[in-house]
Amino acid sequence: MASKKDFVKFDKVDKSYDGKILVVKDLQLDIAEGEFITMLGPSGSGKTTCLMMLAGFETPTNGEIYLDGNAISSIPPHKRGIGMVFQNYALFPHMTVYENLAFPLRVRKIPKDEADKKIDKALSMVSLQGFAARMPGQLSGGQQQRVAVARSLVFDPQLVLMDEPLGALDKNLRESMQYEIKHIHESIGVTVVYVTHDQSEALTMSNRIAVFNDGKVQQLSSPDELYEKPVNSFVAEFIGENNTFAGEVSDISDGRCKVKLANAEILANPISVKGKGEKTTVSLRPERALINPSDKMDNIHNGKIEEVIYHGDHTRVRINLLGNPEFILKIPNSSSNLDIKLGNEIKIGWNSDDARALDPK
C-alpha cells in the first residue's frame, strides 16, 4: 500500500501544564500510515499526554501536530475524525451496544441502513454478533472492551488511538485481546497509536515502539531491535530483564571495549561509549548468558548460585557474579542441569557482542 511515512507528525512538540515543568519535551515523532505504534513508558512519562494532544483534548504548549499533512492543533476533537478507545472503555452506560456504535454514525448523519451495515460489520469484527441489544452493564469486561474497539472503528477512521485499553482485564483475557486487536489492525490496515505501560503488550502488538521517559522518546524502533539493541540503559532496563555491570572503559578498539569492574575486567560492545576512562553500564540479557559455555565465548567467568526459582518451562537462577549479586540466568528445563544447586560454583559465558556498554545510570 502506498503509505505515507509521516501520516502523523509531532513536530517539536512541548507540553507543560503549570508553566514550570515540561511533561513532553521537544517531541519529534513520525508515524507512518497503517502502522501500529506503541507509546511505552512508566507512568508520568508523558505518553498519555501525547495521545491526548493527538486526540485534541490537550493543546501543545509549543510546536505542531500534523495529521495527513494538516496542522490540527486548532481543530476541536470532534472534527478530527480520530477513533479512540479509552482506559475504562467509556461506553455510554445508558445506551445499548447498538446505540453506542450508532452514535458516531448518527452524528455524521449516515443513513440508517448504511449505518446498520457498518455496525454489523464492526460487531462481527470483534465477534460480538447478537449482542447489539445488550446494555454495557450486562457485558463482561472483555466484551465491553471489544465494544469499545468496535465503536472506535465503526465510522472508518484513518487513525485510532488506544489509551491503555487492556489495563482493567485479567492476564489471560489481556493476552487474547492483544492478539485480537493485532489481527483487527492487520485486517483493516488502520493506523493505530497505542499507549501502554506493559512492555510485553507493546512487544506483542506493535510495528514500532516509542519508549518514553521523562517527557522524551528514548528509543523508537521495532520490538526486536528495542529488545536486542537498546540504545541506552533506561531502555535496556525498562524492556525485558537485564543484567548490568557498572564500570569504567579501560580500552577501546575496533568494535570491542574492555570494561574495568571493581575486581575484574569484561569485554563489551561499545554502544554509547567513545573513549577510555568513560563510566558505563554494561547490559546483558539473561538468555544471552550460558552455563558451561563453549570456549569460543570471549567472556567466561565463575559465579556462585544464590537462588533457584522454578518457573515451569524454565528455571531462574540468581548468581553472584563479578560483584553483582543480582545476576539472573534463565535455564530451559529441557537439559539435565543437575548441578544447578544452591551454593554451587558454576561457569558462565557470553559473547562480548551481546554485552552492550551503554550510558552510566
Added chain:
Amino acid sequence: MSSENKQILTTDGIPLEVSLKKAEKKNKVKAFLLVAPLLLFIIITYVFPIGDMLMRSVDDKMVTEMLPKTYKSMETWDGKELPPEEVFEAFYFDFQRLIEEEREGKLSTQLNYTKNGFKSIIKKLRRKSKSFEEGNYKEQIMAVHKRWADVEYWRAIKRRAPAYTYQKYLKGMDMYENEKGEIVNVAEDRRVHRILWLRTLEIAFFVTVFCFLMAYPIAHLLATLPMKYSNLLMICVLLPFWTSLLVRTASWMILLQQQGIVNDFFVMIGLVSDDNRIEMMFNKTGSYVAMTQILLPFMVLPLYSVMKTISPSLMRAGKSLGGTPFIAFWKVYFPLTIPGIGAGCLLVFILAIGYYITPALVGGASGTLISNQIAFHMKSTLDWSFASAMGLMLLSGVLVIYWLYNKLVGIDNIKLG
C-alpha cells in the same frame, strides 16, 4: 426429578430448611430489636399524628354528642316541614343540660359553621328558656325568634347528625353541600382556597424550575473542578444550609424591600427612578426569590452526587466519536444526570409545596401558600378539623405527585446521594 423433591437433612437428621430457619431466627430477632426503637419512634411521632389528623378532619361527633335526644327524635322526621313537638321537647332538654354544663356556646359556634344565624338565636333561646313552662315547647321555642320557626334551621341541625363528615374537604375546595344535599361551589367572590391551591402548585413548580436551572451548572462545576476549588464552592453551597431559615428569610427582607439594597442599587444605576421603586417583597416575587435560594441546596446535592460518578472520559468519548460539545452533552452527559434531576426536582417540589415560614414572611397577600392558610386555621380560627382536612389534602397531593413521578420516571431511577 426425584432429587429435587428429596428433603435434605443435616447430620443431626433435622430437615435443612428447619435448621436454617432456626439458625436465622436469632439474627432476625436481633435485627428487629435494633430497629424497634426507631419503629416505635416513627409510630408515635408520625403514624399516630397523621391518623389523628385524619380522624379530626372527618370527626363531627361534637354536635351529635351535645344533642343526643334531639337526634334520636329526629330519626323519624322527613325534614319537609317543621319537626313535630317531640323534637322540640328533646331539643329543649338537651339544651337545658348544655346550659347547666355551660356548653351552649360551643353548640352555637358549631351550628353557625353549618348555617349562619344560629349564634344570635341560641343566645336568645338561652335567655328566654329560663322562663319556659312545661309542655308545648314547640310553640314556646318558635316564639323566641322567627328563625326557630324556619324549617331551614332545623334541617341544618339535622345535617349535623352523622358522626363523620366530609364537609371540611368540600370547604377546602371551595364547595359545600347545600340544603338539598347537592355539592355546589361557593359564591365566586368567596373562593379563596382554590386560588391558594393553584398558587401553591404554581409557585412550587416555578421554584423547582428555577432551582434546576441554577443548580445544574453549579453542580457540574462542583463535580468537575479540582478538589481545592470544589471544596470551597461546596462550602458556599452549604453555608446557607447551616444558617437558620429565619435569618436567611430576614436577610432577603432586607435585600428586597422597597428601601432595600437591591432597590437602592437599581436606583443608583438608574434602572428605576427613586419614587418608582420595584415591589419585590410581599408578593409572589418575594416568595420566588427567597424560596429558590433556600431550596437550592436540595437540588445541588443530588445533582452533584450523580455528576460526580460520571466519568469525564464519557464526554471525551462523545467528542472523539464526532459529537459536537453540545451533542456530547445532550446525548451522553444529560441522560446520565436524569436520576439526579429527578431526585432534586421531587425533593424541591415536595418541600416547596408545603413551605410555610418564608412565604409567610416575604410572600405578603399574593405570595402565601396553602400551608399559610392551614396555619391560619390552626392558630386564629381554631378550626383544627378544617386545618387537618387541608393538611391531608396537601399530603395526598404530594402522594399523587410521587405516584405520577414513579409512573413517568420510575422511583428506582432516583439518586439522592
